[in-house]
Amino acid sequence: MGRPHTAGCDGAGAAAELQVGESGGKFVLGRRRRSASWVKMPRVKAAQAGRQGPAKRRLAEHFAAGEIITDMTKKEWKLGSPIGQGGFGCIYLADTNSSKSVGSDAPCVVKVEPSDNGPLFTELKFYQRAAKPEQIQKWIRTHKLKYLGVPKYWGSGLHDKNGKSYRFMIIDRFGSDLQKIYEANAKRFSRKTVLQLSLRILDILEYIHEHEYVHGDIKASNLLLSYKNPDQVYLVDYGLAYRYCPEGTHKEYKEDPKRCHDGTVEFTSIDAHNGVAPSRRGDLEILGYCMIQWLSGHLPWEDNLKDPNYVRDSKIRYRENIASLMDKCFPEKNKPDEIAKYMETVKLLDYVEKPLYQKLRDILLQGLKAIGSKDDGKLDLTVVENGSLKAKPVAKKCHFIKLCICI
Structure with missing residues (x-):
């Protein structure tokens, strides 16, 4: 599978993973040391991880429940309560825009980051190319599957707030x-x-x-x-x-x-x-x-x-x-x-x-x-x-x- 020992490969990166509950309660964000399964290295600077961190990213601003965002197809989405916040990104419950507020049983979530941050942009490219609902449904039909465990991509776009630009993506909600x-x-x-x-x-x-x-x-x-x-x-x-x-x-x-x-x-x-x-x-x-x-x-x-x-x-x-x-x-x-x-x-x-x-x-x-x-x-x-x-x-x-x- 791989070739034998390669000289000069050392070091380990660090990351934090934030688990957020639907109640909106915040969990402490920090380095987890229970096991290295919580350690993830940025792909580009793996060998340097631990010696210098990635470039500083801007923090995401809070959006009020009920705020309307419009994706690239001009479809409107209404934000619900925030259910997660990290160093530069936020996650909100979301549903298609209607006269009703977004309930705790909302079927989707929206991930929001300042538009000049990189991680969400990278993830978006995958979803746009490979996770459209019609692509997934076609695969399920042709391969006679009961379901396929790839999150469905429902939309994305840019949203301006207080003179700042934010990138967002709507996907399924999970347990x-x-x-x-x-x-x-x-x-x-x-x-x-x-x-x-x-x-x-x-x-x-x-x-x-x-x-x-x-x-x-x-x-x-x-x-x-x-x-x-x-x-x-x-x-x-x-x-x-x-x-x-x-x-x-x-x-x-x-x-x-x-x-x-x-x-x-x-x-x-x-x-x-x-x-x-x-x-x-x-x-x-x-x-x-x-x-x-x-x-x-x-x-x-x-x-x-x-x-x-x-x-x-x-x-x-x-x-x-x-x-x-x-x-x-x-x-x-x-x-x-x-x-x-x-x-x-x-x-x-x-x-x-x-x-x-x-x-x-x-x-x-x-x-x-x-x-x-x-x-x-x-x-x-x-x-x-x-x-x-x-x-x-x-x-x-x-x-x-x-x-x-x-x-």
């Missing part, structure tokens, strides 16, 4: 992220849940890959449940999405020391560790690491996440011997053979090779069959209580929107 549920489950998901999640994530990855993008940062905190259906999961945070194949021409394999270790260190691909731009095989490799962690509760290199070179070298070593990776993470006899087969298949992919997504899905479907289950679309999100698994539905009042703030 809780999987990281919170994973931690509530004592950092374990059942084998069925892991396989069900991964099947839906493969659907998502195939879609965005076919639309010339890779995600590069698949992890539980970037996977949100549907606002209305807790059996549906959506991949969010496309601020770092990379257009790997513009106009049908795949980017070439090129190691760049300035980009070493991009992404979330414990999950990121070997290519990313070596400073290579993300590709399809990298997304699939990251998903493999997620599956292993969700099922076993850990990854072998989590003992030293502060040293990204150590993490990279560990991944390279285990890639050469997938069986040893499985022995390390699953010492019991009943190992998930389907995950081993998945990892073996992914490691054979060339950098520019198109994956056989159905082959990977078939491997996971065989795993479901091996445990006497099937792809029924149900996510068995259970909570460990007194050492045993007990079914517990996701609380309907726990609705979160995720806003990533690079600092």
Whole structure:
């Protein structure tokens, strides 16, 4: 998958992630140190992260509930209560303009930033190219899916207020992220849940890959449940999405020391560790690491996440011997053979090779069959209580929107 050790790849960036509740209450924004899954490096200056921060960005101004904004198609949207604020961006409930105020059950949210800030602009490019509702619905029909876990893009534009220009984007509203549920489950998901999640994530990855993008940062905190259906999961945070194949021409394999270790260190691909731009095989490799962690509760290199070179070298070593990776993470006899087969298949992919997504899905479907289950679309999100698994539905009042703030 990746090439061996590359000299000069070191350092780790820092970011903050703000989780915001629908009640409008604010959470403290700061660096999270519970695990490196909360550490995200800006793509452009990865090697310098930690030594100097990104350019200072202007703060977003508050908008009053009821304010009307008009998108590029001249459609009007009414803002509701603010449900999140970060260092330079705000998120509000939103609905199409009407005589009524925007209620707490609003179906959409609007993300707002000063127009000269960069993160929302980057994310907008992905949504405009690949996430229009008609694109997603066409894919669902032609591939006979029940749903596709890509947020729908409903509109965007510029809004002037008090002589300042703001960029905004309207997308679907979502529920809780999987990281919170994973931690509530004592950092374990059942084998069925892991396989069900991964099947839906493969659907998502195939879609965005076919639309010339890779995600590069698949992890539980970037996977949100549907606002209305807790059996549906959506991949969010496309601020770092990379257009790997513009106009049908795949980017070439090129190691760049300035980009070493991009992404979330414990999950990121070997290519990313070596400073290579993300590709399809990298997304699939990251998903493999997620599956292993969700099922076993850990990854072998989590003992030293502060040293990204150590993490990279560990991944390279285990890639050469997938069986040893499985022995390390699953010492019991009943190992998930389907995950081993998945990892073996992914490691054979060339950098520019198109994956056989159905082959990977078939491997996971065989795993479901091996445990006497099937792809029924149900996510068995259970909570460990007194050492045993007990079914517990996701609380309907726990609705979160995720806003990533690079600092």
